[in-house]
Amino acid sequence: MRASYSYSVLTLLALAADVLVLAAPSPSQPPGQTIRLSRRTVDRTTEEWGAWAKSHREGLTNKYNGGNAKARAKRGSGTNLIVNQNADSTYFGSIAVGTPPVAFDVILDTGSADLWLADSTCSVGCQEITTFDSSASSSFTNLTRSFSITYGSGAAAGVLGQDVVQMAGFSVSNQTFAAVDQVSDGLLTSPVSGLLGLAFQTIASSGATPLWQNLVESGAWDSPVMSFQLTRYVDQSGAQSLEAGGTFTMGFVNDTLYTGDIDYVDIPGGTGSYWILEMSELSVGGTSISLSSGSSSYAAIDTGTTLVGGPASVISELYAAIPNAQAGTGDYEGYYIYPCSQSVTVEVAFGGRTWSISPNDFELAQLSTSQCLGAFFDIDMGSSSSTPSWIVGDTFLKNVYSVFRYSPASVGFANLSTTATAMNGDLDAEVPTPTLGSVAAAITATGTSGSGRTSSSSPATLRVPRVEPTMLLTFIGLLIGLLSIV
Numbered sequence: 001m002r003a004s005y006s007y008s009v010l011t012l013l014a015l016a017a018d019v020l021v022l023a024a025p026s027p028s029q030p031p032g033q034t035i036r037l038s039r040r041t042v043d044r045t046t047e048e049w050g051a052w053a054k055s056h057r058e059g060l061t062n063k064y065n066g067g068n069a070k071a072r073a074k075r076g077s078g079t080n081l082i083v084n085q086n087a088d089s090t091y092f093g094s095i096a097v098g099t100p101p102v103a104f105d106v107i108l109d110t111g112s113a114d115l116w117l118a119d120s121t122c123s124v125g126c127q128e129i130t131t132f133d134s135s136a137s138s139s140f141t142n143l144t145r146s147f148s149i150t151y152g153s154g155a156a157a158g159v160l161g162q163d164v165v166q167m168a169g170f171s172v173s174n175q176t177f178a179a180v181d182q183v184s185d186g187l188l189t190s191p192v193s194g195l196l197g198l199a200f201q202t203i204a205s206s207g208a209t210p211l212w213q214n215l216v217e218s219g220a221w222d223s224p225v226m227s228f229q230l231t232r233y234v235d236q237s238g239a240q241s242l243e244a245g246g247t248f249t250m251g252f253v254n255d256t257l258y259t260g261d262i263d264y265v266d267i268p269g270g271t272g273s274y275w276i277l278e279m280s281e282l283s284v285g286g287t288s289i290s291l292s293s294g295s296s297s298y299a300a301i302d303t304g305t306t307l308v309g310g311p312a313s314v315i316s317e318l319y320a321a322i323p324n325a326q327a328g329t330g331d332y333e334g335y336y337i338y339p340c341s342q343s344v345t346v347e348v349a350f351g352g353r354t355w356s357i358s359p360n361d362f363e364l365a366q367l368s369t370s371q372c373l374g375a376f377f378d379i380d381m382g383s384s385s386s387t388p389s390w391i392v393g394d395t396f397l398k399n400v401y402s403v404f405r406y407s408p409a410s411v412g413f414a415n416l417s418t419t420a421t422a423m424n425g426d427l428d429a430e431v432p433t434p435t436l437g438s439v440a441a442a443i444t445a446t447g448t449s450g451s452g453r454t455s456s457s458s459p460a461t462l463r464v465p466r467v468e469p470t471m472l473l474t475f476i477g478l479l480i481g482l483l484s485i486v
């Protein structure tokens with residue numbers, strides 16, 4: 001029995017005060033300099049788990065009901081070492097923005113398509129966060145078009161601008177992003193300053209072409225792919241709030257991190273919005289669960305979501321195959337509790353090979369001596385055919401090397417190598433610090449700069465309610481749930 005839930009998945013706002021003890025990189029920190037981050041464990045009570053579970057599920061529903069360049073440089077490839085925050089809740093990397101460049105930690109999210117950063121004029125909800133100061137950047141252009149993000153219990157808003165954005169050795173001279181000056185209290189948890197959307201421009205709330213898409217469409221990448229290797233700490237009781245998170249690559253796949261070949265499956269219809277695949281098989285402990293074919297089994301492959309959410313009927317059937325599992329109630333509605341004595345192995349396929357999810361990822365939390373909380377939960381994504389029915393997040397993605405390919409639009413998975421799996425749960429691993437590196441390829445964006453509303457159409461009317469502590473999740477899904485153009 002674990003005496004405390006120190007391997008907790010998300011930081012509740014209730015814990016934010018403690019979490020904020022972490023030293024954030026100073027905005028004026030010179031690029032490339034080592035930044036010390038203090039580390040501490042985050043404990044969570046059963047009540048806090050319940051509140052988290054409830055918020056997590058509600059936020060996701062909102063997330064999914066929303067919404068060309070000239071190469072001037074040689075091709076290249078790059079790696080960004082990422083950070084695992086709060087035992088696999090969030091994975092963030094770093095970008096640098098402006099002239100002179102300033103480094104920011106941003107959540108890496110294949111489930112949305114906008115880049116936004118907390119702005120230095122932000123007075124609400126941005127305490128202890130490294131913020132973007134547009135007046136300190138000689139290359140910043142204010143597009144004076146407002147951007148807003150709303151979700152069930154909170155909001156953020158700001159203005160669209162353009163500036164030099166660098167990542168993993170690439171540079172886009174005029175990348176459109178939002179400088180956000182209103183954030184619901186607790187939405188951002190230090191050291192994270194914002195979010196980098198890695199899905200397609202078609203779902204960008206700003207209308208702007210995303211950073212990755214500017215790069216790939218300009219021909220800046222050696223190969224039109226980006227990839228993730230994500231570490232697992234959820235099963236480590238000594239995990240600190242920040243641990244080494246794995247690697248994110250642009251323009252290549254690192255073949256020391258996987259074995260065999262990458263099994264690519266095309267996105268249905270061939271057009272990207274979310275990174276969607278059709279779930280074709282699901283089984284638990286060898287028992288096959290029935291899935292309908294077609295769009296009702298479409299799944300968004302989403303690095304910015306912690307867990308796996310799917311249709312209630314399928315999730316119910318899945319837990320029916322686990323002896324003595326029962327539906328949660330109250331805050332745990334939509335979740336299931338099962339006996340910790342069961343080691344649950346879920347297997348899933350998306351039209352290609354079958355992938356196995358570790359029982360250590362399925363066990364999200366131990367709620368009592370004998371009761372465990374499962375990482376698959378039910379979520380009603382609504383009836384729109386444009387929204388996927390499943391959200392397949394990090395619970396799955398920690399078990400594979402994942403590759404997001406621009407053309408042909410597809411997602412590929414491969415087995416992790418022992419080099420990659422050796423990084424799981426390593427309590428001595430150094431936590432990566434934001435570094436810039438030298439720029440291998442620089443481009444000028446010629447894609448869409450965004451279609452946000454004009455600033456006359458009132459950020460003033462935006463309500464930024466004070467949210468309850470339990471709503472203060474760092475959970476990326478909630479952040480993204482915000483992205484909706486009014």
Ligand SMILES: *[C@@H]1O[C@H](CO)[C@@H](O)[C@H](O)[C@H]1NC(C)=O
Binds near residue numbers: 179
């Ligand atoms: C952009 O311009 C608007 C309107 O002049 C101003 O209110 C806002 O503060 C500016 N934002 C930034 C980030 O410079």
Ligand SMILES: *[C@@H]1O[C@H](CO)[C@@H](O)[C@H](O)[C@H]1NC(C)=O
Binds near residue numbers: 079
């Ligand atoms: C590939 O990953 C390995 C293991 O993390 C690392 O040592 C190596 O530098 C990476 N290769 C490239 C080209 O980034």
Ligand SMILES: *[C@@H]1O[C@H](CO)[C@@H](O)[C@H](O)[C@H]1NC(C)=O
Binds near residue numbers: 260415
């Ligand atoms: C991936 O790993 C699984 C489990 O170890 C193994 O059964 C399978 O053959 C591997 N697949 C490939 C393509 O290497």
Ligand SMILES: *[C@@H]1O[C@H](CO)[C@@H](O)[C@H](O)[C@H]1NC(C)=O
Binds near residue numbers: 446448
């Ligand atoms: C970026 O700058 C170039 C050159 O000034 C311009 O042609 C292009 O339209 C800009 N792109 C965006 C997205 O604003």
